Amino acid sequence: MAIPRSPRLLETLLVNLDGVVYRCRDDAQWTMEFVSEGCLALTGYLPEDLLLNQRLSFLELTHPEDRTLVRNHVDACMRERRRIDIEYRIVRADGAVRWVWERGVGIYNANGQVEAIEGFLQDVTERKEAAQALQEAERRYRSIFENAIEGVFQTTPDGTYIAVNPALARIYGYHSPEDLIVGLRDISHQLYVEPERRQEFMRLMEEQGSVSNFESRVYRRDGEIIWISENARAVYDEAGKLSCYEGTVEAITERKAHEAEMRHQATHDALTGLPNRNMLHEHLQRALRVARQKGALTAVAFVDLDQFKFINDSLGHQVGDELLKTVAQRLQACLREADMVARQGGDEFVLVLQNQTEGEAGIAEVMQRILAAVARPWQAGDREFQVTASIGVSRYPADGKDVESLLKHADSAMYRAKEQGRNNFQFFAPWMDSQVSNRLEMLINLRRALDQDEFKLYYQPKLSLQDGRLIGAEALIRWESPQQGMVPPDRFIPFAEEAGLIVPIGEWVLRTACRQNQAWQQAGLPPIPVAVNLSPRQLNQSLPDFVAGVLAQSGLAASWLELEITENVVMKDAEKSVATLHALKRLGLQISVDDFGTGYSSLSYLRRFPVDALKIDKSFVRDIVRDADSAAIVKAIISLAHILNLRVIAEGVEDEEQHAFLKENACDEVQGYYFGKPMEVAVFTAWMSEQAQAGQVLSCK
Numbered sequence: 099m100a101i102p103r104s105p106r107l108l109e110t111l112l113v114n115l116d117g118v119v120y121r122c123r124d125d126a127q128w129t130m131e132f133v134s135e136g137c138l139a140l141t142g143y144l145p146e147d148l149l150l151n152q153r154l155s156f157l158e159l160t161h162p163e164d165r166t167l168v169r170n171h172v173d174a175c176m177r178e179r180r181r182i183d184i185e186y187r188i189v190r191a192d193g194a195v196r197w198v199w200e201r202g203v204g205i206y207n208a209n210g211q212v213e214a215i216e217g218f219l220q221d222v223t224e225r226k227e228a229a230q231a232l233q234e235a236e237r238r239y240r241s242i243f244e245n246a247i248e249g250v251f252q253t254t255p256d257g258t259y260i261a262v263n264p265a266l267a268r269i270y271g272y273h274s275p276e277d278l279i280v281g282l283r284d285i286s287h288q289l290y291v292e293p294e295r296r297q298e299f300m301r302l303m304e305e306q307g308s309v310s311n312f313e314s315r316v317y318r319r320d321g322e323i324i325w326i327s328e329n330a331r332a333v334y335d336e337a338g339k340l341s342c343y344e345g346t347v348e349a350i351t352e353r354k355a356h357e358a359e360m361r362h363q364a365t366h367d368a369l370t371g372l373p374n375r376n377m378l379h380e381h382l383q384r385a386l387r388v389a390r391q392k393g394a395l396t397a398v399a400f401v402d403l404d405q406f407k408f409i410n411d412s413l414g415h416q417v418g419d420e421l422l423k424t425v426a427q428r429l430q431a432c433l434r435e436a437d438m439v440a441r442q443g444g445d446e447f448v449l450v451l452q453n454q455t456e457g458e459a460g461i462a463e464v465m466q467r468i469l470a471a472v473a474r475p476w477q478a479g480d481r482e483f484q485v486t487a488s489i490g491v492s493r494y495p496a497d498g499k500d501v502e503s504l505l506k507h508a509d510s511a512m513y514r515a516k517e518q519g520r521n522n523f524q525f526f527a528p529w530m531d532s533q534v535s536n537r538l539e540m541l542i543n544l545r546r547a548l549d550q551d552e553f554k555l556y557y558q559p560k561l562s563l564q565d566g567r568l569i570g571a572e573a574l575i576r577w578e579s580p581q582q583g584m585v586p587p588d589r590f591i592p593f594a595e596e597a598g599l600i601v602p603i604g605e606w607v608l609r610t611a612c613r614q615n616q617a618w619q620q621a622g623l624p625p626i627p628v629a630v631n632l633s634p635r636q637l638n639q640s641l642p643d644f645v646a647g648v649l650a651q652s653g654l655a656a657s658w659l660e661l662e663i664t665e666n667v668v669m670k671d672a673e674k675s676v677a678t679l680h681a682l683k684r685l686g687l688q689i690s691v692d693d694f695g696t697g698y699s700s701l702s703y704l705r706r707f708p709v710d711a712l713k714i715d716k717s718f719v720r721d722i723v724r725d726a727d728s729a730a731i732v733k734a735i736i737s738l739a740h741i742l743n744l745r746v747i748a749e750g751v752e753d754e755e756q757h758a759f760l761k762e763n764a765c766d767e768v769q770g771y772y773f774g775k776p777m778e779v780a781v782f783t784a785w786m787s788e789q790a791q792a793g794q795v796l797s798c799k
């Protein structure tokens with residue numbers, strides 16, 4: 099076949115063309131009649147190799163898997179006189195597979211038969227691969243979109259869904275993405291529980307072009323409210339115009355519930371369910387901000403149960419827990435919705451009463467209500483109990499302007515309420531602040547005092563009224579605090595009792611007094627009994643054994659030890675006390691009832707108690723000369739004691755008139771500043787030596 103003559107320009111074009119120009123027959127092999135120079139670059143074969151099928155035919159060059167496809171296409175094009183336009187693979191001389199794009203036309207003779215096919219082949223491998231990669235990426239993206247656990251969405255800027263995935267439909271409770279797109283047309287109002295969240299979403303989008311971890315509550319299709327977290331961005335077109343928003347949605351209801359649970363645990367007391375100390379502080383801070391703005395009166399009340407430690411220790415923690423729960427409920431029931439009751443720890447509750455428009459009188463009324471509510475009897479199993487509370491109240495702004503000082507002052511006032519005999523409330527007054535009333539500080543200091551031997555015993559003489567001879571002594575504790583100097587027992591004993599420190603302190607007192615008394619006897623002084631005060635909490639079943647041990651260790655004979663117990667303690671739990679007192683008595687020591695006349699004096703009980711003496715409280719002695727009632731009480735106590743065969747001691751005797759009255763009325767012993775103040779050991783030792791030398795000591799067991 100002759101190569102068509104072509105102008106020079108055409109030849110140059112054909113040589114340099116990136117691709118192959120061909121002319122072939124429409125036969126089974128597509129026998130080549132013309133192949134341009136580009137053949138080598140495209141196929142790795144020379145044009146001559148293909149010409150007239152000299153080395154291989156075009157059919158053979160075509161990838162075996164694509165031959166039928168190409169054949170069918172070319173046949174169809176020839177039949178229908180269409181242009182060939184097809185992409186398929188060829189196998190190069192080096193075995194590499196390439197994609198080609200073929201375009202061609204049939205050349206027909208006058209009879210309409212195909213004379214030849216002329217066309218152009220171009221290597222499109224790169225484009226083809228890029229397209230395939232794109233397709234693959236799209237397929238993968240589709241798969242992620244379809245199968246993601248997170249919801250994926252695209253919306254128009256005005257809030258119409260363009261595309262959503264099945265996960266989003268599931269999260270929002272729709273059957274399918276299509277359902278969602280049709281059903282959820284107004285995102286701001288149909289979706290967001292707080293429509294302002296949508297406004298916030300839009301604001302962030304406008305300002306930052308994206309939102310991340312944007313959490314909101316939304317309605318599902320069935321009306322259920324769930325939490326979602328959105329990450330989204332604004333998408334702009336090439337012209338820089340906002341075209342849509344797209345992003346993801348995660349359902350976070352469970353996480354939120356868990357977080358809320360954790361928050362609740364961190365801010366609430368597990369036993370009573372009340373807000374705890376953390377939340378109290380937060381709440382009070384908020385309440386004070388509001389009070390400041392409105393100029394409103396706010397009260398902070400510190401409520402402490404009076405006998406809680408006793409109940410907890412004697413009846414067990416379970417009963418203690420029940421009591422705390424009951425008290426928590428009763429406190430809550432006394433308050434308005436806006437008020438708060440928190441459990442500060444242990445048996446301490448704190449109330450925050452906001453906006454007290456009725457002033458102090460209103461607060462006092464609430465406190466009375468609370469005292470009455472707490473004091474109502476309560477049931478544990480088949481037993482009925484009663485507890486009382488001591489309450490301290492501080493007021494914003496008069497008593498403090500911040501959380502710390504209001505709490506501290508309410509605490510000081512509560513401490514004052516305890517001192518005032520419990521079951522009452524006290525408003526804070528500035529003088530309370532100067533007292534050692536910061537209980538935590540006190541607790542730390544008392545512990546240190548025990549460790550570092552800061553306690554001392556002073557001894558106060560007791561004299562026989564008949565002849566004025568020394569007949570005994572009372573050991574009285576003192577605390578030489580490095581910070582506060584000498585602290586009298588009234589200021590720390592009630593606290594030590596509350597904090598449970600009275601037991602180790604009391605043990606120390608007992609050991610020290612016995613050792614000292616034995617030391618005096620060993621020093622050759624005439625023996626006298628030394629009296630030691632016992633706190634209620636020491637009076638338990640193990641006390642007799644402990645006392646016996648202390649006596650044995652010190653070598654002191656039991657008859658030189660006297661124990662002073664207060665009247666109320668014995669009367670309150672009479673059955674138990676009687677047994678313990680008998681056990682103590684069996685050791686051979688003396689027992690006296692202190693502060694007699696101030697509590698529940700019951701003759702029938704007194705008869706059953708193995709006591710040796712009654713001590714008339716100094717409050718009666720103080721007034722015996724001026725006040726007829728006091729004088730009558732003192733006289734009655736003396737005769738009562740004598741009927742019961744008990745000694746009577748009057749304490750707090752300060753002057754001759756009182757002395758004379760007591761002598762006249764046949765009181766047995768006296769104790770008071772008039773005869774001798776409590777003295778430290780060295781002073782008392784010297785004083786007693788003088789008395790002994792003068793024959794002024796009466797040693798009677």
Ligand SMILES: Nc1nc2c(ncn2[C@@H]2O[C@@H]3COP(=O)(O)O[C@H]4[C@@H](O)[C@H](n5cnc6c(=O)[nH]c(N)nc65)O[C@@H]4COP(=O)(O)O[C@H]3[C@H]2O)c(=O)[nH]1
Nearest residue numbers: 574575586587588607631632633750751752770771772776
């Ligand atoms: N105004 C006045 N007071 C007088 C007079 N004579 C004595 N006193 C004081 O009256 C208190 C008598 O002790 P108490 O009634 O047992 O009252 C004691 C007692 O209940 C308690 N206490 C003292 N030492 C101990 C102790 O070692 N253990 C326990 N559990 N309580 C103690 O502390 C209370 C107070 O003790 P103190 O301050 O030492 O006060 C002592 C004493 O110093 C007087 O003529 N006029």
